[in-house]
Amino acid sequence: MTGSADSPKGIRLSDRQRLNWLRLIRSENVGPVTFRDLISHFGSAGDALQMLPELMRRGGGNRPIRVASIEDAEREMELIDKIGGRFIGMGEPGYPPYLRHHETSPPLVAIKGDANLFNIPPVAIVGARNSSLAGSRFTHRLVRELGAAGYAIVSGLARGIDAAAHEASLDTGTIAVLAGGLDKPYPPENMHLYNAIPEKNGVLISEMPMGWEPRARDFPRRNRIIAGISLGLVVIEAADRSGSLISARLAGEMGRLLFAVPGSPLDPRSAGTNRLLKNGAILVTEANDIVEALTPLIGPMIGGASVGELPLNMPDGPDGRDNMLDEATVSPMTLLSDPERDRIIDALSPVPTEPDALIRHTGLHPSQVFLVLLELDLAGRIARHSGGAVSLLPV
Template sequence: MTRPANSQKGIRLSDRQRLNWLRLIRSENVGPVTFRDLISHFGSAGDALQMLPELMRRGGGNRPIRVATVEDAEREMELIDKIGARFVGMGEPDYPPYLRHYEASPPLLAIKGDASLFEAPPVAIVGARNSSIAGNRFTHRLVKELGDAGYAIVSGLARGIDAAAHEASLETGTIAVLAGGLDKPYPPENMHLYNAIPEKNGVLVSEMPMGWEPRARDFPRRNRIIAGISLGLVVIEAANRSGSLISARLAGEMGRLLFAVPGSPLDPRSFGTNKLLKNGAILVTEASDIIEALTPLIGPLNGQKTGPMGGATGELPFNAPTQDSTLDEAAVSPMMLLNDPERESIIDALSPVPTDPDALIRHTGLHPSQVFLVLLELDLAGRIARHSGGAVSLLQA
């Protein structure tokens, strides 16, 4: 398949910014949402890094926060370069365009392969690890037809349906999202795919540090990237308790189209997919079912792409500056004026029940930047949990 040169607009990070972004996202208690909030409040990763110890202290942290050092970041960049990969920041032209619209998208992705593949409309294929012969055969047929129609295939390099999807899309374009570091593929039996994907017509993607061995809790994190990269997600064989159903839930929360392949009611591997169909997923028996549903979202395949809700994909998801700037005193003055009673009023309003920040703003009557600053402080101190939709809850001591 021939693809146009990457036409996505965006701002290229300088080497200094990229290093600071990597340091910030690798620092203790800084996740994707916290990263975005820190950049929005302080204007640059460099300024945010300087503020981390003070923010954690204000949030009630009882020990120094671990801030990733320049040496740590430089070492990881050297390891990435050694395997022929690179870091791409959110807002840069080579960042997957649909993923950047998700609130918890990774600020930095390690990628290996041809980034122009992100220009093709992406469809995620997920399913059972212990897939049936029939399930694998259908996956091959479906993926071949989607690839021939110009679609890129996204999956998680797992056993079963994932492996079948990657195998069938090696020639037309496949994106594999890893749960561990880019140098730690899993499972071992899929090493042939791991090696072939960047050499043929695909991209390997990971948000995790180099050398990171995937753990059970890392796979749902990976699943959110699979769903976020894609316009739609197709589930082929999934039991009632299945990681594929987590991907399906995440896809629904992101506003992606959800597809499911029906199966025998006697096969436990079809219980999950059949339930998805009962709950409104689009039934798939052939590739045209997917293509017809996605065509209104993307328009002609050789035209300019649009976002999952029809908007342009070139804009930055937050106020990332074009260069490391000094701290804007006017922007942070409401935060600096926050006193202890005001801070306590925000903490007192929180509970183990997820609460929307807008409700906190209304309840306390404080400036939004003051509320979000306290949430940042509590997050860095490990005292709150973040939930989908931006809600937060207080963790029990």
């Protein structure tokens, strides 16, 4: 285990930087990967915000890009303050340490509760919403044993297995990842858990805007955070084609250990877990199965370098705002002619292609290739895939 997540060590965003980070991640077509690329290329969120309209124009966008306003960002900050929450940026004290290790991790998260819990070794528990009585009972027992062994429990505040996991870990440490805004818990019947978690030994976390009502496509986004926060993910009762299996796939892509609890072949709720076991998941019948597998992993991941670390110590301008980069401060490598830009675009196709392959094929500098990909991304002309690959979207 490590020290307090709210310790004075570490760099913190200034108020102006936090506002600009919030504006940037709330702007149109800016996801976590694009956000990280913008910061890396322009040095600060303030400079990136200034460049968004020009980048979208270069990428072929046929209408103005929606850039989140200062007023909208300030309003969201006021809303989170009213409910006792706060925003934490990647790299700041209090940001979940394991979550920093993946390229699609949100640059800014909203939390309410005790951020120190993120530094306790976390285990994700997911499973069927229509869980059986036996499944819920086993979840309670497993979670209590994991809590006694010094592990925090991560889940999605859903019905069934999720709710059982949170209930059993209220005293030892529970982390609830929301699919909607921090002020929009779902489902309504779990309001008692939503209220109890930050008041007891727990924390709520979301990447979505305040006031955001969760939709079907938001739950897989939430599932990637559940997997990303955790050292390993345990599936208890999951039918084929269930959200829990999406979480399991994401955990595998992130290099997390995957565990599954076996069930009766006659119960459809065990079809997914039994298939995970056939495909190599670690079989779980007691907490010690998880503890033995995770113990060797606890130290190195928290202490290791994160993926795409974002620069938090960029100085603000003399008037309290980020300075706008002029052409003299941009590397000549990033200045492209139209034929060079066309060469990159022509190399793309509907087939996912890795940026390294584009660099080799075009013979251009990496900064040139990544800049064009940024332009196309902001214009909505490419899709991003796991591992950094990109594909051209149909016109």
